[in-house]
Amino acid sequence: MSARGTVAAVDLGATSGRVIVGHVGSDTLETTTVARFANDPVRVADGLHWNILGLYGSVLDGLREASRSGDIASIGVDSWAVDYGLVARSRLLGEPFHYRDERTARGVEAVHATHPHDELFARNGLQFLPFNTLYQLAAEDRSVLRLAEHALLVPDLIGFWLTGQARAERTNASTTGLLRADTGDWDADLTAALGLPQHLLAPLIAPGEPLGPLTSEVAASIGAPQTTVTAVGSHDTASAVVAVPMASGDAAYISCGTWGLVGVEAERPVLTDTAREAGFTNEGGVDGRTRLLRNVMGLWILSETVRGWQREGHEIELTELLAAAAAVPGAVSIFDVDDARFLPPGDMPARIAAWCEEHGVPAPQTQAEIARSIIESLAQAFADTAHEAGRIGGVDVRVIHIVGGGSLNELLCQRTADRAGVPVLAGPVEATALGNILVQARAAGLVTGSLEALRDLVARTHEPRRHEPAAG
Numbered sequence: 001m002s003a004r005g006t007v008a009a010v011d012l013g014a015t016s017g018r019v020i021v022g023h024v025g026s027d028t029l030e031t032t033t034v035a036r037f038a039n040d041p042v043r044v045a046d047g048l049h050w051n052i053l054g055l056y057g058s059v060l061d062g063l064r065e066a067s068r069s070g071d072i073a074s075i076g077v078d079s080w081a082v083d084y085g086l087v088a089r090s091r092l093l094g095e096p097f098h099y100r101d102e103r104t105a106r107g108v109e110a111v112h113a114t115h116p117h118d119e120l121f122a123r124n125g126l127q128f129l130p131f132n133t134l135y136q137l138a139a140e141d142r143s144v145l146r147l148a149e150h151a152l153l154v155p156d157l158i159g160f161w162l163t164g165q166a167r168a169e170r171t172n173a174s175t176t177g178l179l180r181a182d183t184g185d186w187d188a189d190l191t192a193a194l195g196l197p198q199h200l201l202a203p204l205i206a207p208g209e210p211l212g213p214l215t216s217e218v219a220a221s222i223g224a225p226q227t228t229v230t231a232v233g234s235h236d237t238a239s240a241v242v243a244v245p246m247a248s249g250d251a252a253y254i255s256c257g258t259w260g261l262v263g264v265e266a267e268r269p270v271l272t273d274t275a276r277e278a279g280f281t282n283e284g285g286v287d288g289r290t291r292l293l294r295n296v297m298g299l300w301i302l303s304e305t306v307r308g309w310q311r312e313g314h315e316i317e318l319t320e321l322l323a324a325a326a327a328v329p330g331a332v333s334i335f336d337v338d339d340a341r342f343l344p345p346g347d348m349p350a351r352i353a354a355w356c357e358e359h360g361v362p363a364p365q366t367q368a369e370i371a372r373s374i375i376e377s378l379a380q381a382f383a384d385t386a387h388e389a390g391r392i393g394g395v396d397v398r399v400i401h402i403v404g405g406g407s408l409n410e411l412l413c414q415r416t417a418d419r420a421g422v423p424v425l426a427g428p429v430e431a432t433a434l435g436n437i438l439v440q441a442r443a444a445g446l447v448t449g450s451l452e453a454l455r456d457l458v459a460r461t462h463e464p465r466r467h468e469p470a471a472g
Contacts, residue, residue, distance in 0.1 A: 006023050006070055007437055007441055008022070009022060009436035010158065011236065011239075011436060013080060017037050017058060018035060019034050019035040019063060019066055024437060024446045029434065047101040047103055052095055073228075073444045075228070075440075076230050078234045082132055083133075086147075100131070100345075107134075108138075111134060115190070117276075121271065123180055124190075145196070149166075150201075152168070156172070163214060164212070167202050167205040170206050178196075186198075186201045209231050210229070213227070237291065240255040242455075243403065251397065251400070252401070253265075254400060255404045255431065257298055259295055262293055263389045264395040265289050265292070266290040269282035270282060274392055275292070280292055280294050286435070294389065301378075304348050324371070333356050335359075337378055349370050375411050382402075383420035401464070402416065403431035408429055424466075425466055434462070
């Protein structure tokens with residue numbers, strides 16, 4: 001019989017962060033959120049940055065609160081991908097750039113001048129995204145790079161500050177473009193060809209391996225003297241997929257928040273021309289699995305739309321807005337949510353109207369129509385991408401799991417089921433934190449077994465909501 005114990009998950013998203021305490025045993029998976037905090041970028045003269053020091057301070061505050069709930073056996077950190085901090089002699093060389101910063105364009109140009117995307121895909125298996133880490137590093141000031149000892153992705157940077165150990169967790173490293181898909185090792189030849197110092201890339205660590213104990217200063221600060229930091233699926237989607245309660249091999253998943261990560265689980269990378277031309281990516285998963293997926297726009301467009309209305313003085317209550325959207329009579333226009341114009345912050349309704357005008361379809365007019373158009377467009381993109389992932393990955397998709405914040409959006413879940421023609425199972429909403437917690441718990445001996453065993457525990461303790469596709 002496995003013991004019951006407590007771990008803490010630090011889950012950092014692109015707009016907010018949380019610290020969640022998990023109580024885990026063979027039949028127990030309970031969570032308590034002990035801290036929530038904003039994660040807002042800051043624009044200064046040289047571009048858009050993360051306030052990483054403020055974020056780390058919030059993490060420490062959250063861990064301090066977590067330690068008050070009892071003995072914490074382990075801490076695990078996950079976050080969004082691709083962004084990094086440069087460190088030298090334990091010091092941060094400036095606040096990390098935000099992946100939405102415009103500087104990435106020159107990095108793409110520099111890399112593709114010698115390494116076109118088809119060549120890169122054969123090496124790293126990644127979908128072309130202009131903000132992938134290798135493009136960011138190519139755009140970096142070379143004088144700063146020469147000073148740096150390591151380029152640490154955000155969860156690795158937090159882990160470094162907590163423990164003093166500089167490591168690169170494998171699932172997040174797989175998003176950099178500098179990890180070989182076939183061997184799972186750093187691509188030394190590509191790094192050298194791009195003129196990047198090899199020492200920037202820290203030694204790799206796998207989910208479930210100990211990163212190390214807290215430094216004495218951190219342990220004293222948060223009141224957790226016996227706590228170890230454990231590597232988890234530090235790319236938040238990798239942790240989320242751990243907690244997708246898939247019971248069979250015929251499932252696709254959508255981890256839906258700011259982004260919609262839509263895909264299937266594979267035993268090995270799919271490096272075919274078909275996968276590359278369709279814009280799919282091969283990212284590392286826990287226990288050596290491959291996440292064959294495509295980044296689709298998520299709830300960013302809706303969130304930015306609501307923020308814009310609020311800035312204009314409108315009082316927007318999301319539940320009421322979605323109810324009004326569901327009640328819109330007749331069809332609304334479907335637009336391409338992955339059009340690059342929707343990536344940066346700004347006036348989303350105006351951009352939607354411009355897209356519709358360019359494509360000869362009527363633009364939504366009212367707030368309810370705009371929200372419904374966004375939901376329908378996301379649902380169509382989710383449905384199409386889930387089935388395409390199945391075809392490319394050799395999975396006959398008969399069910400789609402939606403986890404993360406988007407699983408609470410019942411209209412989105414139902415319309416995805418309707419447009420995909422298969423059931424959608426919604427939840428858990430806290431999939432990322434649960435996956436983080438489960439990997440720690442297994443490493444601590446609180447639970448045992450394969451990913452399937454961990455997912456069975458999720459299914460037993462967090463039953464998903466089922467949305468059947470509409471007939472016809």
